[in-house]
Amino acid sequence: QTVVTQEPSFSVSPGGTVTLTCGLSSGSVSSSHYPSWYQQTPGQAPRTLIYSTNTRSSGVPDRISGSILGKKAALTITGAQAEDESDYFCVVYMGRGVWVFGGGTRLTVL
Amino acid sequence: EVQLVESGGGLVQPGRSLRLSCAASGFSFGDYALSWVRQAPGKGLEWVSFIRSKAYDETTEYAASVKDRFTMSRDDSRGIAYLQMNSLKTEDTAVYYCARVLLMVASTLYRHFDYWGQGTLVTVSS
Numbered sequence: 001q002t003v004v005t006q007e008p009s010f011s012v013s014p015g016g017t018v019t020l021t022c023g024l025s026s027g028s029v030s031s032s033h034y035p036s037w038y039q040q041t042p043g044q045a046p047r048t049l050i051y052s053t054n055t056r057s058s059g060v061p062d063r064i065s066g067s068i069l070g071k072k073a074a075l076t077i078t079g080a081q082a083e084d085e086s087d088y089f090c091v092v093y094m095g096r097g098v099w100v101f102g103g104g105t106r107l108t109v110l
Numbered sequence: 111e112v113q114l115v116e117s118g119g120g121l122v123q124p125g126r127s128l129r130l131s132c133a134a135s136g137f138s139f140g141d142y143a144l145s146w147v148r149q150a151p152g153k154g155l156e157w158v159s160f161i162r163s164k165a166y167d168e169t170t171e172y173a174a175s176v177k178d179r180f181t182m183s184r185d186d187s188r189g190i191a192y193l194q195m196n197s198l199k200t201e202d203t204a205v206y207y208c209a210r211v212l213l214m215v216a217s218t219l220y221r222h223f224d225y226w227g228q229g230t231l232v233t234v235s236s
Binding site for chain 2: 001034036038040045046047048051052057087089091093096097098099100101102103104
């Protein structure tokens with residue numbers, strides 16, 4: 001049973017930089033897992049932010065970026081704004097049409 | 111504009127069945143794979159199911175939590191995907207989202223959900 005791990009919560013000051021991570025219970029996340037990131041605010045559908053590790057979806061500002069840091073996928077937000085306060089979910093592709101989501105990170109901007 | 115609109119949610123008793131629909135517009139429906147993703151109240155996202163396009167025989171995959179109880183299908187002539195949910199359990203209570211899956215564009219591989227519907231709420235309770 002594959003488990004994808006994310007920090008349950010994170011806090012960042014306005015204008016600051018934060019890096020959220022996405023790991024695997026066994027092994028490393030790599031580009032072959034096509035890690036993607038989604039932003040969700042309460043009561044709304046998820047919004048696609050980053051796909052294929054580091055490609056921004058249309059309309060996503062370049063202060064939001066994706067990467068692989070060590071054994072994990074990472075989402076970095078620079079110049080944090082109040083509008084960034086949301087839940088962030090990563091998902092990894094396990095092959096053969098199967099995906100596993102992480103538990104999500106609640107980001108607070110204060 | 112790509113749109114995905116889910117419907118069919120509601121209150122259902124444990125052990126009963128329900129069928130969700132996902133009506134698509136704004137793209138060539140038959141060329142794309144689709145997935146269902148759910149979110150229990152106050153919880154995270156959970157991938158539920160995946161259906162390939164007709165070019166790949168409309169084959170399906172399921173999460174272990176729903177395998178043998180849920181069936182995903184599609185009607186390309188109507189641009190609708192379905193999720194037939196049988197033997198429902200209280201833990202199936204969630205908002206169910208339909209998502210378009212991007213697999214390949216111009217020989218470049220992708221594996222992510224690029225468009226999402228607004229979701230439909232399924233409540234399993236006696």
